[in-house]
Amino acid sequence: MDSNLVINFLDNYIYYIGAFGLVSIGLLIILIKKNLIKVIIGLGILDTGVNLFLITVGYIKHGTAPIFSKPGLETASMVDPVPQALVLTSIVIGVAVLALALSLAIRLYRHYGTLNLRRIKEQKW
């Protein structure tokens, strides 16, 4: 009886828990870690979590992809297309933002000689 309740709860909310888990892990990494490369990895994880959450909100139970591969497919069993359209471009933009962040990290390393954020903050010009 108890395990049935747990499975029922998980069945409904496991995707939300997973997406929030990724978001919170990403936020923790950005706030705590000292190495710049690890902060950028945390940024990537945060991006993935937010995209996953956006797609999860648009899911309809027992729904399929919103593509009319045969004419006359019934429209009641299709998932919401709007979140998928938004996440589509968001993923590619995440890649571009990570590339820009890494190039700035390379320049920072050339200038300061270290990637440790605490030490960079302490150094004077």
Added chain:
Amino acid sequence: MRIIVSILLLVVIILGITLALIAIPFGESIGQIGEHYIENGIKETGAANVVTSVVLEYRGFDTLGEVTILFIAAVGLGAVMATSKKSKDGRKNITPASLVVYTGCRFLFPLIILFGFYVFVHGHLSPGGGFQGGAVIASAFVLIYMACRGKRLSMVPARVMESVGGLVFIIVGLIGLGIGGQFLSNHLPLGVPNTLLSAGIIPIIYIAIGFKVGSELTGVIDNLIEESE
């Protein structure tokens, strides 16, 4: 001290988001916009893929903004990388790639490019589109950089294709402004759904976006690989 404050902040944020989202059940339909797009999408745009018609027809202006963001990121990366020192000629101690990688690259490169073209040309018929096809094409060029170490491709055709792709998008939108009265209005005939030549201007824009994103990501990879050699 920093760790404790961060964890407290995180707990507050997670609690806040959870309380706000308890009201959204999982698996139920929460918007009428999505239903309207699914029911009227194929009539109004002619594209069999409803996600494509949302990206390019109903929300086409937002796609133009995101293409601009990609362009700015690629240009910014090129500007940041260009002011660093040029690589010295330490090319002598680069170990060549193994035979498996080299032969695999020679066999797979045209197939991956073909698949990328297929994905963005058929964007309105099957899952895929310009952004996905462009990423697949960029991955083919990453394979070439991994297999032929120490050599680089000339990025001049990539830069030209990137700019031409963005210009085609804007010119098609301006032609729509001239003919239909709205920027990015669908002015070509809609055709029969599920055929290749359907959905008006949607395949044209997706082909332009496919070329643009593919050459842009290839330029980004080239800038970053130039750093490490």
